[in-house]
Amino acid sequence: MRVQLHCIARIHVVYLKEVDLLASLMLQSSSRRAPFLLDPQRQNGGLV
Template sequence: MRVQLHCIARIRVVYLKEVDLLASLIVQSSSRRAPLLLGPQHRDKM
């Protein structure tokens, strides 16, 4: 049981890291390529 929880926790950490990386890449590319798509109100919140 504890081993299973540990594995799930590790998978979640890796998954969150990958999602964070993907999100930052998307934000970088979108801010570089299409700032008009986001609009000024969305950029202020980030």
């Protein structure tokens, strides 16, 4: 039983990492399209 829980926990950690990576990629691509929606300061820094 403990081994099964351990495997589930490991899969969960990997899943969270993948979701985190996906979220950051989506944020990056959307910030390229519309940075002013996310962070006006970052847009100003990118323009200067």
